[in-house]
Amino acid sequence: MKINALVAAQAIQPLRAGQVEIRDLQANDVMIEVLYCGVCHSDLHMARNEWGVSRYPLVPGHEIVGRVAAVGDNVTQFTVGQTVGVAVMVDACGQCHFCQQQEEQYCEVDFTPTYNGIDKYTGASTFGGYAGEVITDQNFVVSLPDNLALNAVAPLLCAGVTVWSPLRHFNFKAGDRVGVVALGGLGHMAVKLASRGHFIYHLT
Ligand SMILES: [Zn+2]
Numbered sequence: 001m002k003i004n005a006l007v008a009a010q011a012i013q014p015l016r017a018g019q020v021e022i023r024d025l026q027a028n029d030v031m032i033e034v035l036y037c038g039v040c041h042s043d044l045h046m047a048r049n050e051w052g053v054s055r056y057p058l059v060p061g062h063e064i065v066g067r068v069a070a071v072g073d074n075v076t077q078f079t080v081g082q083t084v085g086v087a088v089m090v091d092a093c094g095q096c097h098f099c100q101q102q103e104e105q106y107c108e109v110d111f112t113p114t115y116n117g118i119d120k121y122t123g124a125s126t127f128g129g130y131a132g133e134v135i136t137d138q139n140f141v142v143s144l145p146d147n148l149a150l151n152a153v154a155p156l157l158c159a160g161v162t163v164w165s166p167l168r169h170f171n172f173k174a175g176d177r178v179g180v181v182a183l184g185g186l187g188h189m190a191v192k193l194a195s196r197g198h199f200i201y202h203l204t
């Protein structure tokens with residue numbers, strides 16, 4: 001299906017409103033109407049081909065918040081109208097040691113990035129959340145509580161989880177000291193999360 005999106009046509013051009021083709025809804029897919037999408041610095045690197053791997057046209061955006069617009073026949077975890085998010089991955093093999101441990105970022109086959117990846121159904125590029133809609137496998141969609149400010153939730157899906165993950169991994173708890181290197185888009189979130197150490201403790 002065709003969707004409206006902000007499209008980088010080349011590394012040297014600004015993003016422009018346009019259209020791209022994404023896969024049609026599959027049995028395990030959730031179609032999401034995008035409400036908000038964070039701007040991660042990776043989006044700029046990729047739009048400008050600063051890592052030398054960008055394929056055009058490219059639609060950035062991997063901090064996606066939206067509402068479920070449709071679900072495939074096998075989808076059990078989500079219903080139409082629900083508030084959901086999509087982060088940096090939209091697929092992985094699901095079979096390897098790492099996928100079985102829910103560490104798809106280390107997938108031995110390789111995970112599919114939300115944009116500039118290869119859609120396993122079509123072989124074409126994946127496109128991100130600077131768009132009206134995204135279609136994503138249900139296993140890579142997260143449910144979001146409705147009582148949060150959804151615009152503020154979006155950056156948690158990449159910048160936030162990147163600093164949240166080590167705090168959880170190393171089991172920090174109230175009273176522990178943490179060091180944060182640099183107070184940029186990620187670092188300031190690390191300080192905010194770590195300064196609520198009791199909150200982290202109760203979740204572990
Ligand atoms: Zn990011």
Ligand SMILES: [Zn+2]
Pocket residue numbers: 092093094095096097098099104106107108109110
């Ligand atoms: Zn895997």
